[in-house]
Amino acid sequence: xxxxxxxxxxxxxxxxxxxxxxxxxxxxxxxxxxxxxxxxxxxxxxxxxxxxxxxxxxxxxxxxxxxxxxxxxxxxxxxxxxxxxxxxxxxxxxxxxxxxxxxxxxxxxxxxxxxxxxxxxxxxxxxxxxxxxxxxxxxxxxxxxxxxxxxxxxxxxxxxxxxxxxxxxxxxxxxxxxxxxxxxxxxxxxxxxxxxxxxxxxxxxxxxxxxxxxxxxxxxxxxxxxxxxxxxxxxxxxxxxxxxxxxxxxxxxxxxxxxxxxxxxxxxxxxxxxxxxxxxxxxxxxxxxxxxxxxxxxxxxxxxxxxxxxxxxxxxxxxxxxxxxxxxxxxxxxxxxxxxxxxxxxxxxxxxxxxxxxxxxxxxxxxxxxxxxxxxxxxxxxxxxxxxxxxxxxxxxxxxxxxxxxxxxxxxxxxxxxxxxxxxxxxxxxxxxxxxxxxxxxxxxxxxxxxxxxxxxxxxxxxxxxxxx
Amino acid sequence: xxxxxxxxxxxxxxxxxxxxxxxxxxxxxxxxxxxxxxxxxxxxxxxxxxxxxxxxxxxxxxxxxxxxxxxxxxxxxxxxxxxxxxxxxxxxxxxxxxxxxxxxx
Numbered sequence: 327x328x329x330x331x332x333x334x335x336x337x338x339x340x341x342x343x344x345x346x347x348x349x350x351x352x353x354x355x356x357x358x359x360x361x362x363x364x365x366x367x368x369x370x371x372x373x374x375x376x377x378x379x380x381x382x383x384x385x386x387x388x389x390x391x392x393x394x395x396x397x398x399x400x401x402x403x404x405x406x407x408x409x410x411x412x413x414x415x416x417x418x419x420x421x422x423x424x425x426x427x428x429x430x431x432x433x434x435x436x437x438x439x440x441x442x443x444x445x446x447x448x449x450x451x452x453x454x455x456x457x458x459x460x461x462x463x464x465x466x467x468x469x470x471x472x473x474x475x476x477x478x479x480x481x482x483x484x485x486x487x488x489x490x491x492x493x494x495x496x497x498x499x500x501x502x503x504x505x506x507x508x509x510x511x512x513x514x515x516x517x518x519x520x521x522x523x524x525x526x527x528x529x530x531x532x533x534x535x536x537x538x539x540x541x542x543x544x545x546x547x548x549x550x551x552x553x554x555x556x557x558x559x560x561x562x563x564x565x566x567x568x569x570x571x572x573x574x575x576x577x578x579x580x581x582x583x584x585x586x587x588x589x590x591x592x593x594x595x596x597x598x599x600x601x602x603x604x605x606x607x608x609x610x611x612x613x614x615x616x617x618x619x620x621x622x623x624x625x626x627x628x629x630x631x632x633x634x635x636x637x638x639x640x641x642x643x644x645x646x647x648x649x650x651x652x653x654x655x656x657x658x659x660x661x662x663x664x665x666x667x668x669x670x671x672x673x674x675x676x677x678x679x680x681x682x683x684x685x686x687x688x689x690x691x692x693x694x695x696x697x698x699x700x701x702x703x704x705x706x707x708x709x710x711x712x713x714x715x716x717x718x719x720x721x722x723x724x725x726x727x728x729x730x731x732x733x734x735x736x737x738x739x740x741x742x743x744x745x746x747x748x749x750x751x752x753x754x755x756x757x758x759x760x761x762x763x764x765x766x767x768x769x770x771x772x773x774x775x776x777x778x779x780x781x782x783x784x785x786x787x788x789x790x791x792x793x794x795x
Numbered sequence: 796x797x798x799x800x801x802x803x804x805x806x807x808x809x810x811x812x813x814x815x816x817x818x819x820x821x822x823x824x825x826x827x828x829x830x831x832x833x834x835x836x837x838x839x840x841x842x843x844x845x846x847x848x849x850x851x852x853x854x855x856x857x858x859x860x861x862x863x864x865x866x867x868x869x870x871x872x873x874x875x876x877x878x879x880x881x882x883x884x885x886x887x888x889x890x891x892x893x894x895x896x897x898x899x900x
Contacts, residue, residue: 367887409884412884556843559843576843585824674829
């Protein structure tokens, strides 16, 4: 098959593909406002439907074979797996689900590239075409195993320390060179089936290995990056089949993943390179802040009284909120406080949680109106006028070391300046440092009190206490 | 060098499409607010399921006795369809929650 579309396509098919591409773009455009976003998703889904119809009726080489039975079987099986999974999944587990779906998309592109290579055995592919096919295979495979590892990490099935070791980034660099070298060799010389399978295996290993050292607070970056890889693999597969719609869809996804990757890196003030090297935190920096100081503790009734008599309260949710499934109780507390004239807001740091926008989805699930969710800048300007900040399962995003300890691994990362508020309460299970393993001087700050315990249990206690006031 | 020139000339329209789509993609997506980043990601994910088009074309072009291509194509369709069906459904579920909120407040 040529890269350029040589098959004569009918007018109807071309029209379907064109409308499909427009629906994708228009759908993404409508995603830019919460009011129209749902419609946008529906448009994109319709675009996908048109694309599939187009693919089913497009005139193809060896026409007449069609094998519609195989196609129907595959589509039914996929739908039977996909729909129930999407209906059942908890909002707190969204990062895992997105990772899995992402990996499957990459795997699909990878499979297409393998077949293309095997079918073209013995014939000479042009260099351009060969480059496209091997690129599809590589990116698809990396996205596949990378996403599966990201899923396993997010789901707590694999701990970072199980899959990584000192100097892992050196191994990754070597692997990357091997993969690229191998790819160039195969592009120029063509490959036997054994070599193609060898290249596939190396690519799969690289995908796994490149995600291995990245963990914890860096997950939003890596998920975004894998998202953009899957988009690229779909776009490259589109070039293999000379299908413009696949190209457009893939590139849109690639663009979306790339933008999110950049935004997440900016939110942590780190370069992508720095993230990929991995090993965030855990350095020798922890010591400085906690010498001799003791964190003050509070009990639920103290905090309840403080909440009740505040004029403005700001919740700062983090991954701990998701783990404790505490979003609904937070909303309950919010309702009671609002009923008593307390102004309640939420401060959402861009990298709070394990994927971009994770906290927003959880709070939306709990019926918190989105105008109450403040982003980093708005929250920081509102904080000096806030009476009480309640931190629920967030840690690194409220760490003052980011501003005043040049030695800290998170130095320079924009954080929520919660210490500018009049009082801070930290809901936390224990004094252990956050996911990144960095001690947080905020816990020892004059304004801070700690309320120990599971976030959900603590907030339930607060709800009960506030109701009694 | 010759191959590159040849490739460039032969695929000029595709290259135009590629570049303009990249620009368009960045323009459209950079307007999506932080609140919607998770739905954006899962929606984009569903769109990347467009690879299913390739899998369908692959199966349709395959010889009915070429079980290698048919099996891998089948796997491709299943993977792509999970992505498409699951991705759009889960995105809709999320966005439904956002919409409901607006009506209430």
